[in-house]
Amino acid sequence: MELTARTAAQIGEALRRSRKARGWTQGDISARTNLRVATISSLENGDAGTKLATVLAVMAALGLEFRLTERGGAAGIEDIF
Amino acid sequence: MELTARTAAQIGEALRRSRKARGWTQGDISARTNLRVATISSLENGDAGTKLATVLAVMAALGLEFRLTERGGAAGIEDIF
């Protein structure tokens, strides 16, 4: 399970894995958050334009929370956005 | 230093503390991210409408990264959004 995330793509992937680990579909998340399935899809696919409220709602549905920590290694240029 | 964040307000507060711990102003973050000072202000004040890209850019500037973890205690109703 991927825990660390510096990019929207990594966050999306982590959310997708967490969802599947629970055996849920995007429709299940949609029902629990009142967000459209298309929105969940977009988020899981790493859209950095996603609103923070959307990310937090999905995380709440999955029973997850954020932890802000110091970066370990150096970030690649591709990790800035 | 607050590490755990379930809400935009908690994320904003964590970013503000991290910034001040480095002795930086919002203007410093602005210069490093090309985001407007007003945008940084809005984020630090807990605007859940902030885009994920904005949060990630500020976190990169501060040398921070996210970690997605299972929620520990029960969330208050006010923590859902």
Added chain:
DNA sequence: AACAAAATTACGCTGCAACGTAAATTTTGA
């Protein structure tokens, strides 16, 4: 292969983030 479930994409619409610029307000340090 074939069918069903799930995920992605599309289109028009509404709302709002972030922009440039700048003013108002709050905080800070001499």
Added chain:
DNA sequence: TCAAAATTTACGTTGCAGCGTAATTTTGTT
């Protein structure tokens, strides 16, 4: 105390997320 610095707020503009709805494509089973 009080000006400088920092933060917040304002206003018109632009771009796009997320909505409703629905079609299309992909994935998973038999």
